Amino acid sequence: MRFVIVTGLSGAGRSYTLRAFEDWGYFCVDNLPPELIPTIAELCGRSNTNIEKVALVVDSRGGIFFDQLESILEEMRQRKFDFEVLFLDATDEVLIQRFKETRRKHPLANEDRTLVGVSLEREKLAEIKKISDYIIDTSNLTVKDLKGELSNVFNNDMKSTGLxxxxxxxxxxxxxxxxxxxxxxxxxxxxxxxxxxxxxxxxxxxxxxxxxxxxxxxxxxxxxxxxxxxxxxxxxxxxxxxxxxxxxxxxxxxxxxxxxxxxxxxxxxxxxxxxxxxxxxxxxxxxxx
Structure with a gap:
């Protein structure tokens, strides 16, 4: 079973990434509290589920639960779970522009400016980024380019590489x-x-x-x-x-x-x-x- 944990900065393309994984036949869960990751891994790993590919998005929308991600990943490694971490990144300038275009509020900004939220999130994710298996900077990528990059790594099913x-x-x-x-x-x-x-x-x-x-x-x-x-x-x-x-x-x-x-x-x-x-x-x- 291929088990991918998707995280990264808000506005870096997590939502589109999850849709791409869905197109490729992955069992997908969005905004999952980190403490549930081992449970999902156990359930999907059972022989009677027939689930071969899993993608979970875990990010700062989880609030206080998100702070547990690093320790949960360490627990997963100690328990010999086979998984990969995908980290999506982008420059501050690009992230701020994307939030302006969508007119959405950054999840960590509270009453502050978007830049404050971006900076806080980048700080919180610094250690996670260091231990990630794949890092994709989406700053200069179109949606098509991002899907191509993702496909090169995560879409090994020849049946679904076409239309x-x-x-x-x-x-x-x-x-x-x-x-x-x-x-x-x-x-x-x-x-x-x-x-x-x-x-x-x-x-x-x-x-x-x-x-x-x-x-x-x-x-x-x-x-x-x-x-x-x-x-x-x-x-x-x-x-x-x-x-x-x-x-x-x-x-x-x-x-x-x-x-x-x-x-x-x-x-x-x-x-x-x-x-x-x-x-x-x-x-x-x-x-x-």
Whole structure:
């Protein structure tokens, strides 16, 4: 199990870092009191949990509890827990500017200026920084750059290094999926509904697939979508997008959309993409397409 404790200065990027860990399949906990770290380690380390990656954010928002962090880490080492400490840092100037931009109050500033809070927090974290395994200064990093740095160290799962692509078939009569990024309408393709022996079947059945895929128009359409996706996927990945939802729709979501979605799913997998498929409406109203 990989067990990462994330700490550092407020405004240095802890919240975004935790979101990145979540994208990579880590079990994440934010603003955890340090005294609970060994408990979480024990619970997640049990064989029946199937938890392989954990990321905990521990920071000065914990108030008086946060002062226990150094002693808790020492206790963890004495108990032979395997863990890593990630420390996020930034210059005072950058941190103050970020607090100005977000219009949020520094957690240690109380009624003082932001600079006072930053200075106090830096002093409190000095020893923790010294014993950290990784230190990332985010002063000059964009969100994309930060994720790249984090990925180099903490994202060893080859499956999640790319974009998660969800291919969803649906019926327009039931509405377009609200979370779709790309929507393709295949109602222009020949409809198996009008073939009596195919009407009660679905796009998961070979007879329907053969019918839809026998037309040159269908293959032209698939080729054009695939060509578009080959262009989009690396650019989405480069931009930092972690999930792409492609919705394929026909009238009822039973025949044509299912066939095209299945075909696209197979082709994208062959290209080495991380792909899952969902036929949202396939059994909602069989025979009424």
């Amino acid at each position: 998660l692509i969800n291919v969803v078939s649906f019926g327009f009569k039931y509405g377009i999926p609200l979370d779709a990024d790309l929507v393709f309408d295949v109602r222009f393709l020949p409809n198996p509904f009008y073939v009596e022996e195919l009407r009660k079947l679905t796009g998961n059945d070979k007879a329907v697939q053969d019918y839809v895929l026998e037309y040159k128009l269908t293959h032209q359409f698939i080729d054009k979508i695939l060509d578009l996706l080959k262009f989009l996927i690396p650019n989405y990945t480069e931009e930092g997008k972690t999930q792409l939802i492609i919705a394929i729709g026909c009238t009822g979501g039973q025949h044509r959309s299912v066939t095209i979605a299945n075909t696209l799913y197979s082709l994208l997998q062959k290209e080495g993409n991380w792909v899952v498929i969902d036929h949202r409406d396939i059994y909602k109203h069989i025979g009424d397409n």
